[in-house]
Amino acid sequence: xxxxxxxxxxxxxxGMIFGLLAYGSWGVLPIFFRALEPAGPLEILxxxxxxxxxxxxxxxxxxxxxxxxxxxxxxVRKMLVLGVAxxxxxxxxxxxxxxVSIGNVLESSLGYFINPLMxxxxxxxxxxxxxxxxxxxxxGLGTLAVLVISIDYGRLPWIALTLAISFTAxxxxxxxVGANIGALETMTVESLLLLPFAVGTxxxxxxxxxxxxxxxEGGRHTMLLILLGVATMxxxxxxxxxxxxxxxxxxxxxxxLAPIGQFLVAVFLFDEEVPxxxxxxxxxxxxxxxxxxxxxxxxxxxRRRLRRATLITPV
Numbered sequence: 265x266x267x268x269x270x271x272x273x274x275x276x277x278x279g280m281i282f283g284l285l286a287y288g289s290w291g292v293l294p295i296f297f298r299a300l301e302p303a304g305p306l307e308i309l310x311x312x313x314x315x316x317x318x319x320x321x322x323x324x325x326x327x328x329x330x331x332x333x334x335x336x337x338x339x340v341r342k343m344l345v346l347g348v349a350x351x352x353x354x355x356x357x358x359x360x361x362x363x364v365s366i367g368n369v370l371e372s373s374l375g376y377f378i379n380p381l382m383x384x385x386x387x388x389x390x391x392x393x394x395x396x397x398x399x400x401x402x403x404g405l406g407t408l409a410v411l412v413i414s415i416d417y418g419r420l421p422w423i424a425l426t427l428a429i430s431f432t433a434x435x436x437x438x439x440x441v442g443a444n445i446g447a448l449e450t451m452t453v454e455s456l457l458l459l460p461f462a463v464g465t466x467x468x469x470x471x472x473x474x475x476x477x478x479x480x481e482g483g484r485h486t487m488l489l490i491l492l493g494v495a496t497m498x499x500x501x502x503x504x505x506x507x508x509x510x511x512x513x514x515x516x517x518x519x520x521l522a523p524i525g526q527f528l529v530a531v532f533l534f535d536e537e538v539p540x541x542x543x544x545x546x547x548x549x550x551x552x553x554x555x556x557x558x559x560x561x562x563x564x565x566x567r568r569r570l571r572r573a574t575l576i577t578p579v
Contacts, residue, residue, distance in 0.1 A: 279509025283518045286502035289495075291525015294372075295533065296495055297364040300488055303477040305362040307469055308492070311478065312357065313462035315493030317455035323497070324452065336445070336453055343457075349437040350454035354461065356430040363423045370536045373526035374413065375427030377549045380519070380556055381406040382432040390436070398559040402552040409548035416541035447504040451497070513564045517557060 300308050324330050336342055363372040381403060387393040395403070414420050438450065445453075470476040479486055507515055527546075530536040538546075 275509045279506045279514075282502045283506035283510060283515065284521070286499045286506055287518050287521035288525060289499040289502070290522040292529060293495065294364045294369045294526060294529050296488075297361055298534070300485070300492075301365075302481065303485075303489065304469075304475065305358060305365045306465055307475075307477060308361050308365075308489075309354065309358045310462040310465040310469075311489045312361075312492040312496060313354065313455055313458045314466070315490055316451065316496045317459050317462075317493075319493035319497050320448065320452035320455055323448065332449060333452065336449070343453075345437060346450070346453050347457045349434055350457045351461075352430050352434045352437070353454060354458055356427060356434060359423055359426045359430070363427075367534060367536060368423060369526055369530035369534055370538065370542070371421050371423040372427055373523040373530060374421060374546065374549065375424035376431070376523035376526065377520070377546070377553065378406060378410070378424060378428040379431050380516075381549075381552060382428045383435070384556070386432055386436055396559065398555050398562075402555040402559070405548045405552035405555070409545045409552070412541055412548065413545035416539060416545065447500055447507075448497075451500055513560050516560060520553065 297308060303311070324333070336346075360372050363369060384395065384399050384403060388395055410421065410425070413424075466476065466478075477485060478489055506518070510518075531538055
């Protein structure tokens with residue numbers, strides 16, 4: 265009995281380490297994007313797609329496993345859906361990179377804080393789920409946060425809302441259609457589907473704007489652009505390793521590490537201004553997330569009790 269238990273605990277510890285690496289690296293990604301200046305947001309997005317697709321294909325060639333790719337390519341419906349998901353992801357990446365370039369990482373962190381609230385809304389509107397009082401309160405606090413921050417900005421926090429909505433839509437599409445496809449396989453297909461857009465963008469920047477920084481800003485800058493592929497693939501592989509070792513509710517809790525990291529980077533490294541109204545707005549969001557976390561634990565415990573009751577019920 266002790267050996268399997270020890271193995272299970274070792275796997276959980278490894279999962280925690282991989283999860284911390286994945287979400288921690290996503291949290292500090294703005295530092296990497298800032299280091300890519302003077303490259304503009306469009307070039308960074310395009311280079312990220314190009315080098316992600318190259319590194320993905322190199323991994324599969326090294327593993328000598330490409331049969332799965334031909335199977336997916338032959339499925340027209342799946343390719344269309346993955347194509348939609350890919351371009352939604354590109355929108356998410358592009359807005360996120362843009363927020364770093366204009367010095368507004370704070371608002372991008374708000375978007376990823378709001379994301380769990382968006383998932384609850386999707387559950388109600390699209391899937392017909394019923395919200396309990398804790399979830400209603402969380403949604404109310406989230407709405408109040410957006411209103412407070414909008415008044416402070418003098419506009420809707422469109423960066424935060426675009427990030428939250430696009431990432432929620434991407435996650436929903438992936439869960440409904442691509443759940444049976446692995447993370448690396450999905451990233452490979454999506455990168456390849458985005459490749460024409462990325463190459464076209466780089467050609468446009470070179471020929472029309474003459475503003476392509478690849479090769480023109482020195483070897484260090486060029487190497488950093490190439491490493492965009494690694495910076496995309498490594499956290500993804502860590503995330504996959506964590507997801508296979510940890511329960512879903514633990515992954516749900518760890519997802520907050522990324523926006524927390526972004527928030528800390530914005531405030532303490534990039535010296536972004538946080539007026540009192542913005543602190544209040546973020547405070548409402550954090551209160552909402554605490555309520556969602558409590559609700560998640562309650563439902564997980566309820567399911568556990570139900571399973572135990574089912575197991576001990578005489579047949």
